[in-house]
Amino acid sequence: MKKLTESELFLYLKRKHRLDLENRKNKKRIKKVQKKTPYNSNILNLLQDNLLLKKLKHKRFRNVNIPQNFSFIDNPIDTLQIIKQLATYTRLPIKIKGISINHFNVESIDLAAETILDLTVLEMEKEIKSHNRKFELKGQYPKDKHLKRFIRAIGIVKNLDIKHELLSKDEEKDLRIFKMRNSKFFQKDNIEQSDYKENTVADFVDHINSCLISNGRELKPEAKIKLADYTGEIISNVEDHTDINEWSVVGYLDNSGETHACEITIFNFGNTMSTTLRNLPKDHYTRKVISPYIELHNKSGWFSAEWNENDLLTLIALQGDISSKNTNEQMDRGQGTVEMIDFFQQMHKECINKGKSCAKMAILSGSTHILFDGHYSMSSVNGRNVIAFNKDNDLNQMPDKKYITNLGDKYFPGTIISIRFPLQDTQTQRA
Amino acid sequence: MISTEDEISIDLKDHGGPVYAGRTKGEKVREKYKLDNADVTNVKVKITIPENTYTINSSFFLGLLGESIRKAESKDAFLNKFCFVGPEIFNSKINDYISRALHEKKPLL
Numbered sequence: 001m002k003k004l005t006e007s008e009l010f011l012y013l014k015r016k017h018r019l020d021l022e023n024r025k026n027k028k029r030i031k032k033v034q035k036k037t038p039y040n041s042n043i044l045n046l047l048q049d050n051l052l053l054k055k056l057k058h059k060r061f062r063n064v065n066i067p068q069n070f071s072f073i074d075n076p077i078d079t080l081q082i083i084k085q086l087a088t089y090t091r092l093p094i095k096i097k098g099i100s101i102n103h104f105n106v107e108s109i110d111l112a113a114e115t116i117l118d119l120t121v122l123e124m125e126k127e128i129k130s131h132n133r134k135f136e137l138k139g140q141y142p143k144d145k146h147l148k149r150f151i152r153a154i155g156i157v158k159n160l161d162i163k164h165e166l167l168s169k170d171e172e173k174d175l176r177i178f179k180m181r182n183s184k185f186f187q188k189d190n191i192e193q194s195d196y197k198e199n200t201v202a203d204f205v206d207h208i209n210s211c212l213i214s215n216g217r218e219l220k221p222e223a224k225i226k227l228a229d230y231t232g233e234i235i236s237n238v239e240d241h242t243d244i245n246e247w248s249v250v251g252y253l254d255n256s257g258e259t260h261a262c263e264i265t266i267f268n269f270g271n272t273m274s275t276t277l278r279n280l281p282k283d284h285y286t287r288k289v290i291s292p293y294i295e296l297h298n299k300s301g302w303f304s305a306e307w308n309e310n311d312l313l314t315l316i317a318l319q320g321d322i323s324s325k326n327t328n329e330q331m332d333r334g335q336g337t338v339e340m341i342d343f344f345q346q347m348h349k350e351c352i353n354k355g356k357s358c359a360k361m362a363i364l365s366g367s368t369h370i371l372f373d374g375h376y377s378m379s380s381v382n383g384r385n386v387i388a389f390n391k392d393n394d395l396n397q398m399p400d401k402k403y404i405t406n407l408g409d410k411y412f413p414g415t416i417i418s419i420r421f422p423l424q425d426t427q428t429q430r431a
Numbered sequence: 432m433i434s435t436e437d438e439i440s441i442d443l444k445d446h447g448g449p450v451y452a453g454r455t456k457g458e459k460v461r462e463k464y465k466l467d468n469a470d471v472t473n474v475k476v477k478i479t480i481p482e483n484t485y486t487i488n489s490s491f492f493l494g495l496l497g498e499s500i501r502k503a504e505s506k507d508a509f510l511n512k513f514c515f516v517g518p519e520i521f522n523s524k525i526n527d528y529i530s531r532a533l534h535e536k537k538p539l540l
Contacts, residue, residue: 008483011449191459194447201450205485221520228486232452236490240454325454332497332532333454335489383534 012206015199022196039130041123042244046269046413047087056085058094061136066103066117071110072265072418073362076369079113080410086120090127098136099124103151106142111154112265112362112418115179115250118156153177154252176211178204178251197239201232204251208262211253217428230343234266234417237336240325242414244270261422269414272366274313276324285327290316293395302398306406314368315399320378320385338385340417341378347421348374359421365414367407376403439464442479449485457494466495470502480517487521492528500532 064086067078089096101121103109121137128135137156141148152167153175167175180200194202205228209219219227231249238247247268254261271279280287290313297303297312316322318341323333348359361372370389378387389399443451446460461467469476476499480487493500496513503509506529515525 005483011483191446191456191463194450195453195456198447198450198452201452202485205450225486225520225524228450229488232450232486232488233490236453236488330501332493332501333490335493335531339489 012202015194016203019196019199019203039127041090041127043119043123043246043269044087044090044127047084047120048091049084049088049409049411051409052085052088053091056088056092058092060094060097062089062096062099064099064101066101066106068105068107070103070106070113070117071108072112072116072364072416073110073360073371073420074108076362076364076405077407077410080364080407080412083116083120084410086117086124090124095133096124096128097134098138100138100140101156102140103142103147104140106147107144109142109147109150110265110418110420111250111252111263112267112416114151114155115248115265116267116416118154119181119248121156149175154250176207176251176253176255178207179248180204180250181246181248183246197235198232200249201228201235204228204231204249208251208253211255212428217430220429223428226343226346229339231264231266233336233339238266238268238415241276242268242270244268244414246270246414261420263418263420265416265418267414267416272310272314272368272413273317273363273415274310274366274368277313277317277322278310280324284324285329286322286324289326290322296396305408306401307398307404308406310366311368311404311406314363314365314370315389315404318363318370318378318387319395338378341372341385341387344372344419344421345374345377347419348372359419361417361419364407364412364416364418367409367411369405369407371403371405376400437473438475438477439466439469440477440479442481443484443487444479444481448481449483450488451484451486451491452488454490454494457491457496461495461498466499470499474512476513478513478515478517480515480521482518484518484521487524489528489531492525493532496528497532500529504533506530506533 064082066082067075069075070079070082072079086099089099099121101117125135125137139156141151149167154177180203182196182200205219205224208227209224212218235247235249239245247266250265252263277286277290293316294309294312297307297309303309303312318337320335320338321332323331325331325333344359344361359374363370363372376387376389376393378385379393380386381393386393386395388395388397389403390397441460441464446456451457464476466476496509499513500506500509503512506526509529515521
């Protein structure tokens with residue numbers, strides 16, 4: 001593949017300039033509004049936990065100990081607990097003055113967990129400061145030097161622009177981060193130009209590619225298409241189904257090792273996957289398609305505290321051709337999750353070719369956590385893409401509870417998709 | 432847009448790029464070129480994909496052409512009326528999207 005031509009580079013820079021300009025204008029507008037009314041964070045409202053509200057002691061300064069494994073992929077319950085706890089502090093009657101976030105015992109961390117922690121802290125800071133109160137933020141780095149570098153590069157340190165703690169250029173050169181948050185832009189009516197979502201996807205792909213170019217490699221055209229498809233479909237899905245237009249795309253690539261460790265997380269706040277399906281009227285086409293499945297689980301007595309209707313609806317939402325937007329059998333929606341699973345499966349397959357399998361993906365929507373590690377795959381059953389998470393890939397059977405877990409009273413008000421994989425040589429070529 | 436009585440020409444570069452995503456946008460482009468009318472006449476449709484395209488997401492593609500594919504009832508009939516000009520790398524994607532639009536939806540169970 002050729003390097004970017006002059007015209008491609010020009011278009012890329014132009015797009016970037018436009019996005020920066022839109023972001024700057026937006027920030028100015030927000031500041032103006034903030035001066036008038038104190039900020040009330042919708043994200044904190046969604047994340048706060050009413051049960052914790054009753055349990056938490058009323059302290060002005062809080063110490064938060066991050067768990068050893070801070071990951072939405074591998075340890076969703078403890079990870080979500082920390083995030084919800086933080087959000088709830090701001091909803092206690094007592095006025096919080098500050099927090100100390102202790103990463104000292106952390107041994108593994110994932111991008112989604114750290115990004116959502118940061119977002120929560122930033123929202124806390126913004127809300128508290130809008131009431132003209134001070135907010136003190138302290139913290140302790142992990143012992144592991146790689147994790148410390150990760151936190152310094154992506155964590156609160158970076159977001160709060162704590163200058164003396166930022167990575168030096170030399171330290172930063174192998175670690176590349178892409179962050180794009182949308183809470184303002186809706187799909188444009190102007191079809192002559194790319195919208196914010198399309199520009200974000202293009203910038204994201206350019207970003208990953210430029211990281212590789214600095215290491216003498218670049219994405220193959222096929223891998224470029226896959227990456228753009230994956231991110232584009234997920235964000236389109238979010239835009240189509242959410243009641244709140246609040247989504248983030250974060251990518252991270254570590255070029256320092258022999259393999260390029262890559263993580264991508266896309267999350268949004270608002271309707272969960274199950275809520276979207278549950279809210280359909282009884283006579284809706286998709287409701288009729290999924291009803292026999294709910295009926296089967298009901299009659300078979302499979303529903304329990306560990307497996308409820310929301311878990312089932314989240315599983316159904318992953319199946320091909322299932323979409324709340326389909327109103328008759330002629331419609332072709334319901335491919336977004338298929339694209340996403342297909343992307344993961346291809347990444348996973350290429351990892352196995354290298355003798356080991358380290359690609360993982362998780363979806364957390366509401367209280368349902370679904371883990372993908374290649375053990376169960378999506379395949380075509382009677383022309384429909386199906387992933388049933390059981391040995392026979394049969395939706396008539398119960399899914400494996402190791403892979404679909406109900407988190408009990410831990411609830412994320414939206415959906416997090418988190419994927420971790422090493423970029424393989426087969427996906428890249430010499431620049 | 433260059434359109435004659437016999438041909439409608441859609442150049443995707445007139446609609447942003449290098450990423451084309453979103454059902455709504457696909458549907459709006461469809462409206463702009465009045466493809467519903469084109470489906471019931473003998474007009475041919477030429478779609479040009481720019482060389483620097485990263486992807487055409489299924490959501491955009493099916494928003495733009497899903498109805499036309501279903502009205503054509505077969506892949507051959509569709510490709511007889513709609514022709515695509517652009518990088519070959521997208522051929523398999525386009526074939527896949529056409530199959531998706533045509534495939535018969537079976538019950539979940």
